[in-house]
Amino acid sequence: MRPKGRGPLESLYFDYPVFAAEPAPELSGQSRPHPVVIVGAGPIGMTAALTLARYGVKSVMLEAKNTFNDGSRAICIARQSFQILDQVGAVAPFLEKSLGWTRGRSFYRGREIYAFEMPHGGHEKYLPMYNLEQQYIEQFLHQAVARSDLIDMRWQSAVTGIAAGDDSVTLDVGSPHGAYRLAADYVLAADGARSTVRSKLGLRLSGQNYEGRYVIADIQMDHDYPTERRAFFEPASNPGGTVLVHRQPDNIWRIDYQLKDGESEDEAMREETIRARVGAILADIGHRGDWALEWWSVYTANTLCLDDYRRGRVMFIGDSAHIVPIFGVRGLNNGFADAQNIGWKLAYVLDGAAGEALLDSYSPERRGATLDVFANATKSTRFMTPPTRGWKLMREAVLSLALGHDFARAFADPRQMLPYSYAESPLTLWPDRDRDFAGGPPCGAASANARLADGGFLLDHAGDGFTALVFAEGPLSAGMASLLASLGRLDRRFKALTIGGGGQAGAIADPDGNVAGRYDARPGTVYLLRPDLHVAGRWRDAVSDEIIASLSACLGRSAP
Missing domain, CATH: 3.40.30.120 (Glutaredoxin)
Known part of the structure; x- marks a missing residue:
């Protein structure tokens, strides 16, 4: 949501482009099958297209919207993801715009109880973590996509049906210029948590939903605090709850704060309530100056995924395959690795350099990565949003002990994203x-x-x-x-x-x-x-x- 008087895409710092829908060749009678069709042009879909293009494989990208995703979404990009962006030739603007960081701190009732430094040394080309708003992530990836003659980007093109056969996949597509059918050797579903492709194939995510709710608010303010991850447990501004603060480019600050049990979501989402709660948090961190409200929403943590990320010639990547909690910055980065993994494998198969059996390794590897994420994120989520009275008592005890005892402080470790190891992959023989x-x-x-x-x-x-x-x-x-x-x-x-x-x-x-x-x-x-x-x-x-x-x-x- 945005403040009253501003439209849904009227941002304080980002100018949203509007992309026209071009008539599809299929509307003129062309019906040749495409090697790969990618549904969804978010960061994961575009990274997959760029990975395929790296190997000379053409793809068609379908995006139902006419612009980039709005609002505050993924903001933290890990070192390994920067390596992926480097490989697909898109990393330069990310380095120029993003804010790198290595440090995080946790506070309990106003006192610092834990600080962590992510491993970084002279052998590393990139920092452990970078902050960048998703609008820029999509813009920079789209710039790389636009430079490629191998990627056919189709805006305002929504999938309305899908038929997956043994040898090909047929998609029904709706556009402002008319409906048409699109044939593909393979389809990559990158159409997000509410995936149309997943729904049309009758597939469902399974896992656990957590009751804890967070308000996400982006604000703009001039504040010189360093770029680091800060977590506040039971601050004066949110008694019994948690607050997270991240700095982003353009003087944008991401503030996440936990809602109390029984607190009305409708009341919490009112602009007046948002302003009052955010103002109190800013006072907690020592900001007394002006600030402007950019955008806000509400978030619930989930650990959900498909049982198999492959359905014949359809592969699921990113949020269409899995939904993970925000804690530990794993969602976007896990999706980048999905795109890279299936991208090189599919390219090798399509040009005859590898047998189709290679694709069987995609789901075990990347679903294994998701389950590893769940194992770590669940620990973080239970600490950040205790699901039961017992967990709440445990957290309160740990935080109280952390004020004076080193052994308890590590429990406040957010367990940041690390690259998954394919040690148990069918491709790892020795x-x-x-x-x-x-x-x-x-x-x-x-x-x-x-x-x-x-x-x-x-x-x-x-x-x-x-x-x-x-x-x-x-x-x-x-x-x-x-x-x-x-x-x-x-x-x-x-x-x-x-x-x-x-x-x-x-x-x-x-x-x-x-x-x-x-x-x-x-x-x-x-x-x-x-x-x-x-x-x-x-x-x-x-x-x-x-x-x-x-x-x-x-x-x-x-x-x-």
Whole structure:
């Protein structure tokens, strides 16, 4: 909602574009099937389209609205998501506009009880977290989409029906220029929590709904407090409840405050009530100056997901597949990883580089990530919005103890988003090889970045396909050269990076052993990285048959 006298898209800081509906080619009799149709042009749908375009795959995007999503939605983008944005060529404006942060603090009745610093060091290209309003997230992704000749963006195009067959999917689409049918080899449903595609296929999310309610209010004010996550438990402005405060660009501040049990939602959503409650919160944090109300809504935490993220040739990504609580900033970031995961796999299948069996790994990997999110987010949600009297008593006891005892303070940790490990994926064949290592990223984990001797970063040298990190102290052996040639024949996008190599041409210098240290590597060690930069496997000393079998499995094929 917006204040009285302002229209639904009259923002204090963002000018919403209005996109016209162009006549679809199908209305003129063209009926060729498209490789991929993406339903929904939010951040997740656009990231999926850009991932496909990275591999030369065309897609059609359908969006029912005529502009970007309005109001305060996702605002926190994690480091791993910035890596995804980097891979699809969209990261530059995000870096320019967003506010990076590493620190969070928690307070109880006005006293600080816990502070956390997210891991960050010189080997990282990006900060752990960035704040940016979703309007800008969508704008910057749309700019990248508009630069691509491989993405056919169709605004004001609503899906009204879907028929999913064994070999293709047919969509009924309504637009201002008329209704038409659209055929696709595959469909990605990125149409949000109220997914039309999910509904038309008769699928439902299942899980848990929490009773705790939060008001989300965006305000604009000139305040010099640093960019960090702040949580206030039982502040004077909200006795018995919680308040969260995040700074965003353009002097916009996101304030979330918990409603009391039995408090009328209708009364809580009145503008006069919002102004009074927000004013009290601002007084709590020491702001006595002017401020302007931008937008507000109400939120209830849920942990809901589909039983399977794939229905034949239809894949569900983002909120169409899962809904997670806001605590720990997992929703948007989990969706980015969905888009990347299905994007590279679908691209490999469509151009014949991988077998269709590869797509069977999407749901186990990404639903596994969602369940991991649920496990962490549930702990956070129960602490932030206690569901029972027992939980409330526990939280009060923990917070009281935290005032004077270090052991209790960690209970206020919000458990921020971390990249999920695909250690149990059907694509991870040799997790037992981790026992040969004392450190480094394990099988299934996101790869570690490393600052190079020339000031660059290791992961910037990874290819679009599978990448092998080969650690050496001199020229590669004939056996290693033969192995790399075999991997190249399996994946035409394959790229080998030699780390060290005694100064041989093309090798990445590692004079101080920084890269080797990050990977707990020695000469002869090999890491195989997937296109999404997760570790497919690692070997202290190369085992050619296992490495070839690992790549074959990741291509949806049996070992040659």
